[in-house]
Amino acid sequence: xxxxxxxxxxxxxxxxxxxxxxxxxxxxxxxxxxxxxxxxxxxxxxxxxxxxxxxxxxxxxxxxxxxxxxxxxxxxxxxxxxxxxxxxxxxxxxxxxxxxxxxxxxxxxxxxxxxxxxxxxxxxxxxxxxxxxxxxxxxxxxxxxxxxxxxxxxxxxxxxxxxxxxxxxxxxxxxxxxxxxxxxxxxxxxxxxxxxxxxxxxxxxxxxxxxxxxxxxxxxxxxxxxxxxxxxxxxxxxxxxxxxxxxxxxxxxxxxxxxxxxxxxxxxxxxxxxxxxxxxxxxxxxxxxxxxxxxxxxxxxxxxxxxxxxxxxxxxxxxxxxxxxxxxxxxxxxxxxxxxxxxxxxxxxxxxxxxxxxxxxxxxxxxxxxxxxxxxxxxxxxxxxxxxxxxx
Numbered sequence: 363x364x365x366x367x368x369x370x371x372x373x374x375x376x377x378x379x380x381x382x383x384x385x386x387x388x389x390x391x392x393x394x395x396x397x398x399x400x401x402x403x404x405x406x407x408x409x410x411x412x413x414x415x416x417x418x419x420x421x422x423x424x425x426x427x428x429x430x431x432x433x434x435x436x437x438x439x440x441x442x443x444x445x446x447x448x449x450x451x452x453x454x455x456x457x458x459x460x461x462x463x464x465x466x467x468x469x470x471x472x473x474x475x476x477x478x479x480x481x482x483x484x485x486x487x488x489x490x491x492x493x494x495x496x497x498x499x500x501x502x503x504x505x506x507x508x509x510x511x512x513x514x515x516x517x518x519x520x521x522x523x524x525x526x527x528x529x530x531x532x533x534x535x536x537x538x539x540x541x542x543x544x545x546x547x548x549x550x551x552x553x554x555x556x557x558x559x560x561x562x563x564x565x566x567x568x569x570x571x572x573x574x575x576x577x578x579x580x581x582x583x584x585x586x587x588x589x590x591x592x593x594x595x596x597x598x599x600x601x602x603x604x605x606x607x608x609x610x611x612x613x614x615x616x617x618x619x620x621x622x623x624x625x626x627x628x629x630x631x632x633x634x635x636x637x638x639x640x641x642x643x644x645x646x647x648x649x650x651x652x653x654x655x656x657x658x659x660x661x662x663x664x665x666x667x668x669x670x671x672x673x674x675x676x677x678x679x680x681x682x683x684x685x686x687x688x689x690x691x692x693x694x695x696x697x698x699x700x701x702x703x704x705x706x707x708x709x710x711x712x713x714x715x716x717x718x719x720x721x722x723x724x725x726x727x728x729x730x731x732x733x734x735x736x737x738x739x740x741x742x743x744x745x746x747x748x749x750x751x752x753x754x
Contacts, residue, residue, distance in 0.1 A: 363726065365471040365720075365724065369385075369386070373428075377645035383417060384559060390418075398421075400423075402423075410604070424460050458483065461481070461484060461490065473493065473495070475497070475529070481496070483528060485532025494534055496529065497558070504536070505544065534723050535723055536553070538554050540556070541644075541648065557712065566633035568653055570636055574636055574637055575600055578603040586686065590689050597693070600621060603622075605620070629649070638657040642660065643668065647659060660672070679702035681699060
């Protein structure tokens with residue numbers, strides 16, 4: 363039996379968007395329908411072009427809570443973020459009304475929420491839909507067996523947990539994406555899951571090239587990369603960011619090139635990279651782990667989630683973390699890197715788990731015979747190709 367879905371996606375960064383693409387392709391390839399994709403956005407960011415290219419369902423954008431950064435578009439200002447979003451309350455009410463209108467129009471069997479807070483906010487007193495399944499790495503923070511990295515601020519931990527609880531309001535199930543399994547994989551309605559990697563991650567032809575690959579959540583860090591490149595012009599760098607200055611591709615000099623966000627192009631550059639430098643987004647670190655590419659994780663200042671990701675990613679064997687973009691530290695680390703050989707195999711089991719969760723919510727099997735197969739299968743790939751996880 364084919365089922366219908368509506369997605370709600372937080373538009374901050376590329377992680378939630380690429381997770382939505384992975385699930386969209388998984389469902390539509392099996393005959394299910396995604397009626398609409400709701401994406402919460404802000405004036406600070408544009409929806410990347412690759413999202414519209416990969417998702418053929420109607421995409422509806424609206425104003426949603428988002429971070430406020432400093433003038434250099436580097437660090438996050440928590441106080442200003444709270445005040446800004448409080449002043450936007452009337453606009454967010456209109457966004458919630460729009461979401462409800464879309465759900466009323468399409469009457470989906472399931473709403474998949476990729477950490478969009480307005481789904482939880484709109485469900486404070488009455489769920490917006492009887493079958494909401496929420497998917498995000500952050501739901502791991504609500505699991506009793508998850509341990510926050512040592513040294514974090516208690517108020518930051520409390521704030522991220524409360525925000526995540528808000529986002530989870532009205533959800534039947536929470537799928538908590540993780541760098542590693544926990545001993546207790548299910549706690550109440552929280553299911554610990556491997557990451558949601560797109561099938562293109564698995565089909566890249568891996569090799570160790572000479573370039574470093576950089577992903578910047580906030581384009582204000584471009585100058586940091588430029589400064590390091592000036593002192594180290596012998597190292598080739600390809601940097602992906604959402605800066606309006608780049609507009610596709612900007613060859614800064616012979617060894618430094620900036621690129622606009624492009625999911626396919628980014629994966630090709632990662633497949634041949636010597637190593638990755640990233641602002642510690644969960645999805646990007648997981649892609650590097652799968653390909654066996656060492657990573658330098660530099661959290662955006664004031665971004666507690668990325669602070670946790672950097673330390674948790676290092677615990678999982680992704681690489682090292684630092685407070686700034688000293689790429690020399692990464693180059694010095696490379697001879698000592700040991701790839702996580704178990705991660706790739708675990709990441710291939712996501713489809714079975716997710717289809718099982720959706721079946722439980724619907725009280726009906728979603729192609730039961732397929733739930734016995736891994737997230738990627740040979741029919742998903744081009745003829746003659748097969749997954750090539752980076753086992754190092």
